Amino acid sequence: MNKTAIAVTLASALALSACSKKAPEELPPPPQTTTPTPSGPPPQTGPIPGSQAHFAQAMQGRDTIYFDTDQYNIDPEDQAALRQQAQYMQQYADIRATIEGHADERGTREYNLALGERRATAARNYLVSLGISPDRLNTVSYGKERPIALGSDQASWARNRRAVTVILN
Amino acid sequence: MNIRTLFLSVGLCVLAAPAFAQDAGQAPAGAQPVEVPNLEDEGLVGTVTDESAWQDLGIAIPAFATNSNQPTAANAQGTGALGLELGRVVYNDLRNNGLFRPVGPDALPRPAYPEITAPTWGAWQGRSAEMLVQGYVRANADGGLTVGCYLYDVQLQQELVREGWVVTAADWRRAAHKCADLVYSRLSGESPFFDSKIAYIAETGPKGNRVKRLAIMDSDGANHRFITNGQATALTPRYSPDYSKIVYLSYLNGYPRIFVYDIGTGRQTLVTESQNPTMAPRWSPDGKWILYSMATGGNTDIYRVSASGGGTSQRLTDTPGIDIGGSYSPDGSKIVFESDRSGSQQIYVMDADGGNQRRISFFGGRAATPEWSPRGDQIAFTHIAGDLRVAVMSPSGGGMRYLTNNWQDEAPTWAPNGRIVQFFRTAPNSGETSIWQVDLTGRNERRLNTPVGASDPAWGPVLP
Numbered sequence: 001m002n003k004t005a006i007a008v009t010l011a012s013a014l015a016l017s018a019c020s021k022k023a024p025e026e027l028p029p030p031p032q033t034t035t036p037t038p039s040g041p042p043p044q045t046g047p048i049p050g051s052q053a054h055f056a057q058a059m060q061g062r063d064t065i066y067f068d069t070d071q072y073n074i075d076p077e078d079q080a081a082l083r084q085q086a087q088y089m090q091q092y093a094d095i096r097a098t099i100e101g102h103a104d105e106r107g108t109r110e111y112n113l114a115l116g117e118r119r120a121t122a123a124r125n126y127l128v129s130l131g132i133s134p135d136r137l138n139t140v141s142y143g144k145e146r147p148i149a150l151g152s153d154q155a156s157w158a159r160n161r162r163a164v165t166v167i168l169n
Numbered sequence: 170m171n172i173r174t175l176f177l178s179v180g181l182c183v184l185a186a187p188a189f190a191q192d193a194g195q196a197p198a199g200a201q202p203v204e205v206p207n208l209e210d211e212g213l214v215g216t217v218t219d220e221s222a223w224q225d226l227g228i229a230i231p232a233f234a235t236n237s238n239q240p241t242a243a244n245a246q247g248t249g250a251l252g253l254e255l256g257r258v259v260y261n262d263l264r265n266n267g268l269f270r271p272v273g274p275d276a277l278p279r280p281a282y283p284e285i286t287a288p289t290w291g292a293w294q295g296r297s298a299e300m301l302v303q304g305y306v307r308a309n310a311d312g313g314l315t316v317g318c319y320l321y322d323v324q325l326q327q328e329l330v331r332e333g334w335v336v337t338a339a340d341w342r343r344a345a346h347k348c349a350d351l352v353y354s355r356l357s358g359e360s361p362f363f364d365s366k367i368a369y370i371a372e373t374g375p376k377g378n379r380v381k382r383l384a385i386m387d388s389d390g391a392n393h394r395f396i397t398n399g400q401a402t403a404l405t406p407r408y409s410p411d412y413s414k415i416v417y418l419s420y421l422n423g424y425p426r427i428f429v430y431d432i433g434t435g436r437q438t439l440v441t442e443s444q445n446p447t448m449a450p451r452w453s454p455d456g457k458w459i460l461y462s463m464a465t466g467g468n469t470d471i472y473r474v475s476a477s478g479g480g481t482s483q484r485l486t487d488t489p490g491i492d493i494g495g496s497y498s499p500d501g502s503k504i505v506f507e508s509d510r511s512g513s514q515q516i517y518v519m520d521a522d523g524g525n526q527r528r529i530s531f532f533g534g535r536a537a538t539p540e541w542s543p544r545g546d547q548i549a550f551t552h553i554a555g556d557l558r559v560a561v562m563s564p565s566g567g568g569m570r571y572l573t574n575n576w577q578d579e580a581p582t583w584a585p586n587g588r589i590v591q592f593f594r595t596a597p598n599s600g601e602t603s604i605w606q607v608d609l610t611g612r613n614e615r616r617l618n619t620p621v622g623a624s625d626p627a628w629g630p631v632l633p
Contacts, residue, residue, distance in 0.1 A: 070509075070513065072467070105577075105595070105600065106553075106557070106577070107537075107553065107557075108514070108537040108538050108551050108553070108557070108579050108580065109404060109405065109579070109580065109624075109625065110405060110448055110449040110462070110493055110494055110507075110537075110538065111491060111493060111507065111509075111514055111537055111538075113404075113418075113425060113446070113448045113449075114448060114462065114464055114469040114491040114493050115491065117446055117464040117467060117469070118464070118467040118468075118469075118491065119467075120467075121464075121466055121467030122467060125466075125467075140423065140424050140425070140446070141425060141446060141464070145379070145381070145402060145404070146377075147376060147377060147600075148377070150375075150376045150377050150598070150600070151598060152597035152598045152600075
């Protein structure tokens, strides 16, 4: 990871702690492929650079952005995460990604499919605005069908209203 | 009247009827009516003006008789045992739907074959039965069955209606449903609904990794069958009006797309070749059109396409936001649908070609998944205000009324006669789903028996 990326990471981490009004109360657990790493440059050994495992590790949770109920706008916190994703995709210029859009369980099934698509598209459009070719990005909505947080409470719903960027290996 | 002769004449009529073609395919076989109902007596219909009046009728439903116990593919113990099962199906149809005050064959003496057309009035009057349903079953030489169904007014000592059907052994339950429909229609003045099927999504596995399969069953939960194997998530099925196809959403190739599944051949085709996600499929009442919703650049609109395939899709909505779903009025002239163009999910009506779009839901909260009653007089929908509840309103948006009150009830579907609504209920935390039904009065709420979790019920029309 270069210096700029680290700076962005720190800046967005600060932003996250400073204005976490809509962020989940607790950050989602890191993806299962990630091993906890202290801050600093990634180890020389580990996931293959440009792979989904490497991406997830490098993003440290910022492979996912979160939304308010029924909303799909990209707020400054999401922008910081997406900038970090874009930088990664610029560094590994041949990789492609799918953005998975999700909704919480407190809505009707069909609408949530459309809402998940709208959220994934919002994230995709922002990445495109940062210079990522649209040919490298596609979207899929899972509506409320694939929750990551399994409770029926506000904190779980906040974690489930999300768009997750996944590198296609 | 010579009862024996009457009975024999019925029997002759039955034998003279052409045998129903035994379709090797999966398409549902039609039960062949072999006798027109006796319309001589119109007395009772004229008196049934109040629902509560007919609901209180005590109906005795003893086991069906058989002329002689014959082997049949429908029951390992022969037509005698099958007669008991027929009575039970009729009884359970009425009882489970909160109709009348039925007493079933397990609590009643079994009439002998000659009594079917000559009830022993005194015995039934002594049981305070106001109505009596008797029937018979006979094995036919071709392996099929002939089932007769008779409804009597015990007080008047009079036959009200009778009908008979020739069915394949595999379809024996349909004859019982037809009998229950006959009784229900004659006494309530309502249209029949028991002889119908339901498509739904069978759900298994934990909330975080749920398997969702397309499945079908009869209206009473019998003849259950999984259609898909669960490798691809399946959602939101709808039976075609003739039951030959099911349109539904599948993640077959990793992305949500609407497929038209042919029940007879098992083949399925994409509703449109577009690369965009497609959702929320619906049939027109005449089966000629399929509605679907498609997202383009995050914006979802409703389209219609000819159900015969190969045609060009026509876009019906074009506002920014999510326009989704859609349900035709019974005459096919209008479509009720859902849109968040005002900022939140609300219900709108448009002409079938997309014209004259106007919002009809103005009662606070959000309103989703509208379904037009087959009678045309009501729209069922999901009301969202914290909890999700099933409600109904008139097609102009008036008279909004809740039918359920639970944590999460959604996606109503109508019984073919528009008197009962099914929906699915999700439990908090576990996310377990189940199909329930409730009648239009909000009473008689009950859970349907399904082998596993169940969601997205879609009730089809009465079988021919």
